Amino acid sequence: MSREIVRDHGVMLLLGSMRAEERLAAFLLNLTQRLQARGFSASSLILRMTREEIGSYLGLKLETVSRTFSKFQDDGLLEVKQRHIRILDEAGLRQLISSTAC
Numbered sequence: 001m002s003r004e005i006v007r008d009h010g011v012m013l014l015l016g017s018m019r020a021e022e023r024l025a026a027f028l029l030n031l032t033q034r035l036q037a038r039g040f041s042a043s044s045l046i047l048r049m050t051r052e053e054i055g056s057y058l059g060l061k062l063e064t065v066s067r068t069f070s071k072f073q074d075d076g077l078l079e080v081k082q083r084h085i086r087i088l089d090e091a092g093l094r095q096l097i098s099s100t101a102c
Contacts, residue, residue: 018097023058024068025093028078032087043087 018026036042049057055065072078077093079086087093 020058020060020064020068021071022097023060024054024065024072025077025096027054027058028085028087029090029093029097032090043090045085047083047085 032042032045035045047054051065051069052062054060055062058065060068069078069080072093073080075092077087077089079088
């Protein structure tokens with residue numbers, strides 16, 4: 001449990017300095033990484049959180065989360081069908097995040 005708290009604290013510190021696109025990309029990559037460690041698919045998931053809950057977790061508005069999902073889909077990074085998300089370009093999502101560090 002303490003590892004989860006430390007991980008969540010680290011994620012929140014990291015997210016605080018990111019733009020909306022970077023926050024959502026980091027969230028999705030972190031989520032798929034954790035699901036993969038438990039034996040689930042690394043590229044396909046069903047979101048159990050609503051977009052409003054995701055926004056609350058990431059410090060974003062519902063509209064921003066929805067627009068960012070749409071942008072990711074338009075850019076060919078994701079396939080979004082309501083709560084079902086399929087990552088099409090993991091490297092592209094990672095590149096969004098790493099552009100902050102440069």
